[in-house]
Amino acid sequence: MFKNFQQVLQFNTTGRGTSNISREVADVASQSGVHEGLCHVFIHHTSASLILCENADPTVRSDLERFMSELVPDGSRMFQHVDEGPDDMPAHVRSILTKMDLTIPVTAGRLALGTWQGIYLWEHRTHPHRRRITVTVQGS
Amino acid sequence: MFKNFQQVLQFNTTGRGTSNISREVADVASQSGVHEGLCHVFIHHTSASLILCENADPTVRSDLERFMSELVPDGSRMFQHVDEGPDDMPAHVRSILTKMDLTIPVTAGRLALGTWQGIYLWEHRTHPHRRRITVTVQGS
């Protein structure tokens, strides 16, 4: 039988940076009872994003953060939308470049991530935020 | 019962810039009769893209356009593919960086966008184009 399973997760971020949420998403995939199908992860915000990133060496994420900070500089004079501070518009640009949705296969009842793939919530604002994520699993 | 609902939408763009297509996509999600599931949006082109962006302050989109125009400059000497003009290759790069597909949860019969999230068609060519989008809704 084809199933649809949906669950909301909430995460408190500690400001700009990445958090590994692979376990929480994998748990929803397991609970769904789906043997083969897809797991969709969605963040309901425009200043935080979801990425698949190497999960072994933490310098990958610090290098990634450095790259993004140079690509989209906080406080750039290019930006007029500064209502909430110098990290406001960069957070929107960073989210659009790295995306708010992600779909991963479910195979043999488990989230089929590659060995080195982790799912990360990337907070782009400098201050802590509460972030809402919806996980939807579909399959048989 | 598990449903699959698919509909094609057409939009006439007025040249480079973003158009909010959230209402049109939400209408398809409603018509599908899906209570809980996923809504997939796909643009059948390589020089226009689909993004989720802040939907309240229009300067967010003008800032985004300015950022992208500096990142991928029209008429850059880097590009050899200039058959259709100085915005030709930049339109391809911009589309690849911002993507042509998007998946959003459907919850309680409605497209579950965050409060500040809007779905935008981003035309990357300077001249107007007719753009074709397929919306597919799956769920129960």
Add this chain to the structure above:
Amino acid sequence: MFKNFQQVLQFNTTGRGTSNISREVADVASQSGVHEGLCHVFIHHTSASLILCENADPTVRSDLERFMSELVPDGSRMFQHVDEGPDDMPAHVRSILTKMDLTIPVTAGRLALGTWQGIYLWEHRTHPHRRRITVTVQGS
């Protein structure tokens, strides 16, 4: 009846560059027996990605490669994660900017790509690698 069909594909890359895998993915979509639905493509790695790109003029892909090589330079002093060489960390950044998952509509039993859209596996490492991709087709 709603179907779920999943198949693993393997590709040997010849080092950095793009390979058109549209035919292989379209074959899985055809084999699935799905008339209308979605086809999801996923690469189980963090240093190679999947893109939709113009499929007619090869200079589009060489221009794209040039753009990305300038955006994320190999051997940049910005990067500390250099365990596997100067293309190691750039490969992670390039993959995150271009994504590892892709979803395409299936319409009338066929993968509904636009006329100029091709699915490309983009190898970001300079050396050849064996890459694993899972294709999942869902629909009725």
